[in-house]
Amino acid sequence: MTFKRSVTIGAAALLVIGGLGVLAACAMAGSNKSSNTHVPEPAKPVDLDRYLGQWYEFARYENRFERGCEAVTANYAKRDDGLISVINSCRSGGVNGAFRSSEGKAKVLPDSSNAKLKVSFFGPFYVGDYWVLDHADDYTWSIVGEPGGRYLWILTREAKLSAEQRTALIERARKLGYDVTLLRETLH
Template sequence: MKQSTAIKIATGVAAAAIGGLFLYSRATRPPVINPKVPQPARPVDLARYTGLWYELARHENRFQKNMDAVTAEYTLDPGGKVSIVNSGLCAGETERDVAEGHAIVADTQTGAKLKVSFFGPLYTGDYWVLDHGENYDWSIVGEPSGRYLWLLSRDPHPAADHLQMLFQRIESLGYDRWALRITQQSPIE
């Protein structure tokens, strides 16, 4: 076989593999639960946003499938980057899955829009703090496609009336609260 034919075959195989990964990525995305994602409701002070958050609910996604006891910890690095450590426990497992990443501020006027990366610089995702409590005790996080949503709290077990208020706020932002998966914060048995 001539070298040029081998190069053409290798290039075709590589293109097919990349195309297959692209199609798989597109096919496994969650459905849109909000076709009109609002702009963040208020600015974010990243120094106050840092620390440990407990996930109360999320729109289920492939990278957190069947995961409970989910936490997210944010640390402000020198130079303004944010270090992220997400972790959770899958049913039947005893060791937490951990994902480490970084974020940079994409909207310097409000601090409410970040670009996050857990897979190096080649892939970044949007992270929008759509709303948060005055005291940074809760946060609703989404992104512009309307496919992902997370409800975070400093308290892993907020009072029922407080949780109801948060779900009403999610609905007022245009999301279907019934499309969310409640995250169990008690250890999985």
């Protein structure tokens, strides 16, 4: 009996260790290799009423959940429960590709001047950090990241930008500490 119990405990321990190994491998495989190790605090407060509405993704650090996406947009709206509705959409494989969208919700973190939010696309689990690191005073552009420095988005109110606008936004991201050579411009 003692031998059988030891084997059972040993097998359970191996199963747990193996499961933890698989989880660690998945976490590493899912993490973005690009990183800003010194992500700054958001530069200024966010007026949510002015921030809401449709944004076009000008550029991003590539990530697994947007792989193959072009014509990316994000739509934000206030909900009756005080949260923010998030609808992200794109065209898969090109600007004329199949339409994809995902719906989620966001909540503003306390004491963040509305510049730090937690986002959920999976029920009650708020796991995604959404930091508005910088934005235009007139809310025509926004630079969004998260504290780990793995993700970066540059959002604009217009789908197409002039060369001067593109250069200026990339330079702002560089000044925030991001490796702008890793930016991928989004087609619209």
